[in-house]
Amino acid sequence: MPHHRRLADETPDISEAAARKRALRTGLRATERQVEAIEAYAVQSAEADARLRVVQQIERLEKGGGELFDFLASIARAEVAIEGLDEMPGERLR
Template structure:
């Protein structure tokens, strides 16, 4: 699970930071500081992002978490290996690009001191267009993840219905016996046929929902190297 209030570690491995008081060798301490500085490039802090960037990253993380927590994912109706392999790469790419966007956006909040009004207005307008285009491109990726999560939720709902129908149908023999005692065989067969048809309809809907989820996954999670 991810949270917007934490530091997002998005690089493989763990950086160990040793306090200066525990390191007697000054050269070793300096090397640790250099390693920490290098590691900062592979970390995205909430403070690194503007408010709109934080919101987009949170949306992406919520969508990915919803997929990973779904029944159809946990029970391997979806391509679980692909989800678990691609999601970290997608999360890092989105966070990295949002950090870059935020850095440029914040620089734009400090206009140059020496520029006439017309030039300044033109520069700010141009910067605004570039920033909006950049943010929109990232948002499209987030929306694709949200569409995938929505399709997975639909598949989950249909899957739950299939399981409930199966549970009810498991007692169909007992139900048939009860019906046979109080009605004709034709009525009993009709009632059981209704249950069978309902189960088939729900199963068909689940199959379609699952297929839609897989198609949404293909759109949201391009293959490694195709991105």
């Protein structure tokens, strides 16, 4: 077999190389779209988890709400009383 004939048999066809390159580009684009979709899902999942934690915290507060609301009311009454004292003239307090 002549040398140039053997070389021609071993050299890939240009169209075959171009087809492989196109297939690789197509595969790369598909993989990139999949990664983007997974990343978007991860963001949505994290946001949903955060919302769930807020709802669960609210539910816990509602279960023990009576005691909590009584405590908050006492704090509010104390704040109002302090504001009232601050508005009184200094001579009256002495």
